[in-house]
Amino acid sequence: MAPQYAPSLRSRLAPLLLFLQTGFIIIFAFYCELDSYGTKDGKTFSDFYAEFQDVNVMVILGFGFLCTFLVRYGFSGSGFNLLVAAMATQWAIILNGIESWYERGKIRIDLKSILVAEMCTASALISIGTVLGKTNPVHLILIALLEVSGFVLNEWVLLTLLKVRPLNGIMLLHIFGAFFGLTLTWILYRKGSEEGFEKEKFDRKSGLFSMLGTLFLWMFWPSFNSILVNSHTPLRKDWAVCGTYLALAVSAVTAAAVSVLSSPLGKLNLIQMQSSILAGGVAVGVSMPVIQLPWEAMAIGFTAAIMSTIGFKYLKIHMLLAFESHDTCAALSTHGLPGLLGWLVHLLLQIKDFDNYTVAIRFAVFHICTLLVTIAISLSTGILTGFLLKWNFWRPSPNKKCFDDQAFWEFPHNAVRK
Numbered sequence: 001m002a003p004q005y006a007p008s009l010r011s012r013l014a015p016l017l018l019f020l021q022t023g024f025i026i027i028f029a030f031y032c033e034l035d036s037y038g039t040k041d042g043k044t045f046s047d048f049y050a051e052f053q054d055v056n057v058m059v060i061l062g063f064g065f066l067c068t069f070l071v072r073y074g075f076s077g078s079g080f081n082l083l084v085a086a087m088a089t090q091w092a093i094i095l096n097g098i099e100s101w102y103e104r105g106k107i108r109i110d111l112k113s114i115l116v117a118e119m120c121t122a123s124a125l126i127s128i129g130t131v132l133g134k135t136n137p138v139h140l141i142l143i144a145l146l147e148v149s150g151f152v153l154n155e156w157v158l159l160t161l162l163k164v165r166p167l168n169g170i171m172l173l174h175i176f177g178a179f180f181g182l183t184l185t186w187i188l189y190r191k192g193s194e195e196g197f198e199k200e201k202f203d204r205k206s207g208l209f210s211m212l213g214t215l216f217l218w219m220f221w222p223s224f225n226s227i228l229v230n231s232h233t234p235l236r237k238d239w240a241v242c243g244t245y246l247a248l249a250v251s252a253v254t255a256a257a258v259s260v261l262s263s264p265l266g267k268l269n270l271i272q273m274q275s276s277i278l279a280g281g282v283a284v285g286v287s288m289p290v291i292q293l294p295w296e297a298m299a300i301g302f303t304a305a306i307m308s309t310i311g312f313k314y315l316k317i318h319m320l321l322a323f324e325s326h327d328t329c330a331a332l333s334t335h336g337l338p339g340l341l342g343w344l345v346h347l348l349l350q351i352k353d354f355d356n357y358t359v360a361i362r363f364a365v366f367h368i369c370t371l372l373v374t375i376a377i378s379l380s381t382g383i384l385t386g387f388l389l390k391w392n393f394w395r396p397s398p399n400k401k402c403f404d405d406q407a408f409w410e411f412p413h414n415a416v417r418k
Contacts, residue, residue, distance in 0.1 A: 009408060012138050012395065017087075020141070024090045031101055032093075035108040045111070052111050054223035057216055059085050059118050063125045065213025067329065069202045069271055073133050074209065075405040080137050081125065088124050088144040092117035095152040115227065119170055123151045126177030127382075129329030130185045133200065133403035138394050143184065143385055150381030151176050154374055164370055167228045168346075171285050172374050175343065178336030179375055180382040182325050187386025189324040190399055199403035200328070207270045214274045218248055221281035225288055243291050244284050247301030251280030254305035262313045272312045275330045279308035279338040286342025290349040300345055304338040311337050343371055 060082060067077030096116055097107030124144040131143070154176060158164040202210070226240035255276035259269050280301025284291065291297050311333035319325045319332065347367045354360035389396075401407045 009137070013136075013141075016138060016141060020087060020145075024094070027094055028090075032097070032107040032109055035110040035113075048111050051223050051227045052115050054220040055115055055118055055227060058220045058224055059122055059125070062213050062217035062220065063122070063129075065209050065216065066274070067129065067132055067210075068213065069206050069210035069274070070133055070199070070403050071201050071203045071206045072199050072405055073403050074206055075409045076137075077132065079409075080140055081128075083137065084128060084140050084144045085118075085121050085125065087141055088121040088148050089114065089117045091145055092120040092148045092152065095149060096120070116170065119173060119224075119228075120148050120151050120155075123173035123177040123180075124148050126174065126331050126335050127181035127184060130178075130181030130327045130331045131188060132328040133197075134185075134188065134190060134326070134328070134397070135389070136395065136397055137408065139389050139396070142389060142394075146381060146385045146388070147177070147180055150180065150377055153381075154377040157373055157377070158370055162366065162370055162373070165289070168289060168370070170228065171225075171288070172339070172343075172370070174282050174286065174335040174339035175371070176374055176378045178331045178334075178339065179378040180385075181331045182319075182327060182336070183379050183382030184386045184389075185327055186323060186325040187383065188389060188396075189326060190402075192399060193320060193324070193326040197399065197402050202271060210274060211270060214277065217278055218252070218281070221248055221278065221285075225281065225285040229288075239291075240288055243288065243294070243297035244281055246294055247280030247284040247297045247304070248278070249280075250298045250301035251305035251308075252277040254302050255279070255309050258306055258309040262309065272309060275312045275334045276305050276308040278334060279304035282335055282338035283342035283345070286339050287346040287349070290346050290353075296345075296349070300342065304341050307337045307341060308333045340371075343367075 063085075064078040064081040067081055068074040070077060093109060093113055094107065096113060097109070101107045121144070124147040127147050128140055128143055131139070135143070151173065154172075155166075155169045158169040158172075159166060222241040222244040225244040226237050229237045229240045255273050256268060259272050259276070260266055262272075263269060280297075283300045283304035284297055287300060291300070312330045315333060315337075316327055316330050319327060347364060350363060350367070351360045354363065397407055405411075
């Protein structure tokens with residue numbers, strides 16, 4: 001028997017995708033041009049391309065496989081991730097190039113602009129993880145476009161009004177994506193979520209594929225944190241890679257230990273570990289500009305893993321019961337809490353280096369404002385997006401079709417033969 005809302009893909013998804021893609025092609029045809037690369041910032045094309053591929057693997061393979069842990073949602077978890085990433089990256093290139101278009105009449109495109117766009121897309125993929133399995137692909141495309149728009153707006157506000165460094169602004173993507181997603185899942189709350197959905201579970205095969213995504217993210221996260229570090233200071237860039245690796249290593253070990261301690265049976269929980277072994281990379285990425293010693297990165301990874309593991313175990317269910325926020329992929333524990341930890345460490349270590357108390361206070365106020373602005377914009381855009389998606393025109397899936405690939409994909413063995 002065909003799923004109830006399968007025809008909505010024909011009447012809504014296809015026109016939306018064709019309309020958007022045609023619009024993007026027209027914009028690229030008239031307002032974009034390739035920027036001659038050659039040598040840029042002391043870096044050859046071949047050097048930059050290797051790091052670009054690392055981030056590309058994270059966005060496509062890492063997040064894609066990570067979302068396959070649901071036993072009957074593997075097609076959608078990986079397939080929709082690629083679809084959303086492809087659309088959101090094109091949109092981010094356009095939005096990030098508006099300033100260039102205003103000054104030069106053209107949007108300049110090179111590997112760095114595509115890379116920055118993919119990092120903006122990563123923020124959208126974090127948000128989508130909170131509503132994974134409870135939305136259709138039309139919802140996901142709209143979420144990605146609006147979330148990327150909000151994130152680019154937030155980055156512009158931080159760079160223009162608060163004069164935040166570009167690296168510090170874009171690395172807040174973890175906090176922005178987590179709070180945007182939490183707001184979204186709060187507005188799109190489904191009655192009966194407290195009892196759990198029948199198909200919201202994982203088995204050995206889906207858990208293995210999901211762990212593969214975690215391994216991709218873990219391996220390439222040092223490139224993600226270091227690629228925008230100033231190339232004129234190679235030692236600083238090397239330390240960004242080393243510090244991220246140390247934090248990731250410590251968080252992996254700590255997550256395993258805390259997972260065993262928090263289990264009534266004294267066993268490892270695969271999904272809980274996946275949520276936590278990346279926490280060190282998130283926290284260090286936000287605080288990287290002020291970390292100077294190896295033990296600092298390791299201590300951050302240790303603390304982030306504890307916060308993330310305990311948050312996954314207890315905070316996820318309390319967020320559902322107290323705030324009606326059903327966070328499918330535990331984005332708050334994986335990205336939100338470690339991101340806030342990294343922000344706090346950045347504040348404390350920076351203040352410690354100031355000799356003048358007045359300057360320290362001014363920096364603290366400035367740093368707090370960056371967080372408040374980021375959270376305010378993420379919450380406001382999340383609310384706007386949530387109320388837009390509540391419109392029945394988008395044909396939300398009924399509860400019995402949540403977390404089920406069969407609502408969106410063809411399965412030849414289930415076809416009715418005439």
